[in-house]
Amino acid sequence: MSELPHSIDATLDLLSGQDYVADRALATVLYLSMKMGRPLFLEGEAGVGKTEIAKVLSKGLGRRLIRLQCYEGLDIASAVYEWNHAAQMIAIRAAEASGTAAGDQLEDNVFSERYLIRRPVLEALEPHEGGAPVFLIDELDRTDEAFEAFLLEILSDFQVTVPELGTIKAAEPPLVIITTNRTREIHDALKRRCLYHWVDYPSAERELEIVARRVPQASEQLSAEVVAFVQRLRKMDLFKVPGVAETIDWATALIELDKMAIDPETVSDTLGVLLKYQDDIQRLSDGAAAEILTDVKRDLAAAE
Template identity: 65%
Template structure:
């Protein structure tokens, strides 16, 4: 674990590897440029492909604090940036009135001072941190609405926020900002212009197998290869929600827990709920379709072994 940022793309690949994240070079390049040029990195892709994990890996390998803002519909400034502790302010007013203490102007300045300010993720990310600038993860931005996006423009452009009662709070050193989106709606161009952009796609079979070796090390090699081949074929089908890497890992871990060394139709049918998350998708794959896909997987694997 180090506090220093990578010096080049190769160092970034190494950094991600130290955090057990299997990345291709294009992702490492985007991440390196984001860190080096102090620009937010906007990661877009389907759910479960490893976008959020990148921020966690950065935090762990660099020894930086991870500050996560989980987005949702209706998210506003009071939940994302700051709010005043009204209960404490009222108590202070009553105490001042009871004691006949501070005059009104002095009391007002004290009420809107930092000790009455409740700091939310974005404001905390702009403050100095002992281990260096933190990793600010703005997760699933597509769940919010356009007014919140508009508010973020100041943060992403100048790494600062304006608290009307106190003035502007600006980061001495910018945090490392990772923004993710599952693309349930389009994010405004004004946000994307302030970021470097990268589409995190489903991994190819080779990279997904490498991921399983790290994330599900107890699975046999044959089982891991069959899982990867099966999942890769499922992703070519017309399903409501294609399985992400997270689901592949869950399935491998579940099958290992059941002491399975290879795939068979009954095991697939019994455990599809760890791979697919919608009943319509499960119904489409269960039974004869699962057996057909498995036969294809085993035939292709046999063919490769004979070459």
Template identity: 70%
Template sequence: MRDPRRAGPDLMIAESALPSSVDATLDLLAKHGYFAERSLATVVFLSLRMARPLFVEGEAGVGKTEIAKVLSAALGRRLIRLQCYEGLDLASAAYEWNSHAQLIAIRLAEAAGDTDRERLSSDIFAERYLIKRPLLQALEPDVRGPPVLLIDELDRADEAFEAFLLEILGDFQVTIPEFGTVRAAPPPIVIATSNRTREIHDALKRRCLYHWVDYPSAERELAIVRSRVPGISAALSQQVVGFVQALRNRDFYKNPGVAETIDWAMALTELDTRLLTPQIVGDTIGALLKYQDDISRMQDDVVQNLLKEAATDP
């Protein structure tokens, strides 16, 4: 296995900014508003120190993407995001050739009487004609240190796309047939996320450290809400978190994530809400639930019961 501490002086400089312990990682994340469980902070710390990609799964809205954003901000690194989608291919994710510029170069060479095809072929596949997409950009050196590469919602991409990622996740390199192999030294910080709408192949998982990000405890969610919505009152924040925690124990089609909790708390604050009532819940439920079937289940008796459960301090 590659030892990142032996990759040269540039990496030693980059590593000096990394947290030196799990506790330091917890503090680093918390200072930037991410209140992680110790198990998550441990795997983040190991990913940073071992220079291994981190693959995180969990329900939508639990804070998987935020890990990469917070690391980028906390470490002062560039964030490079590859948003996955159905049909994503190598040209969109890694690189493609500027065929228009190449064609112009060929025509100019022909007009100048240059008939050396071997030299011309070498010229048109030079780096200046290479259009670099996120995966290739992440391998480039940066004065601020290796960037944070976020491969977001990998489960949305086609299964065949995973094969493209094996080389970059295993060896931090991309092989371009006409150009050669581009290697990163030092390697980027890689965070890959999945909402688990489908299973990711074992070959990809073996190249990463793994963590399942679950819904937060009431205590952690309360800290998150108060950090992200500083204008919210203590009483309302407790009631909001208690309501959401109670709602997640019900059989809804799509439970709200932390992102929805924050959105709802911000909406309530904008309305100068002091305490939750059935009326205000009904008026603002669209900030919390995003499926009509779930919203239609929020009858008066359900809301009243959830409010009673929310009255218990989280």
């Protein structure tokens, strides 16, 4: 386990050590989140690296990552805890068969921690060897408002109430990262308990550094062409522009095809790596992709 960073520069070094290229604004709010013990609320488009922040923080600090993947219909049984009903029934039957089934004593036994199934929220509040875990609440906007309201108790006091056992409170609060793709607005009451940061698409310079770190096999020319091409796509009116994850995937795919540079045919054949909607692919299939590539190569040649 590593100690928490003692400065913004140390936070930048921690992220960089895990090949996450962050700007100073992100490092600042992440440092303050850890220093103040406040959850960090990250908004941004899908694929810009929000979830990755929690992963690299976990690796960099040597702490366990606990991930709550949100979805529509997520309830307490899936997110917090539930009882192992099958094991409880076996215990009850065994007690009845042995003649030791005494009302209150049996109830206390079957509703003990032995039969409690801990889900991510409860796991995040438990003590862990090596320090408090990194607790990732991923894509919160996919849940409903009722579950969002339930999180208020957890984020306010880092505790949860199990009726049969009482209140369970974290001895050391976890490092909480909340992400949302902004498919709906999150209530202000929850946001007020967090520090906030908008994770935007990176500049061309920063994205080039990301590709160099994540796909070191790519030549300088290939990396430059990939980044410049993706940067131009993000200026188009597409249903879903490619994120950083798609940039990395595309560079990796081109390496697998033994490409040292991009050509129009390769772009056409690999658009499905960059774009995930047929309308977007179709828009680039009628010569638009070749035109973009021509502009990219011209601009890169002029810059040399």
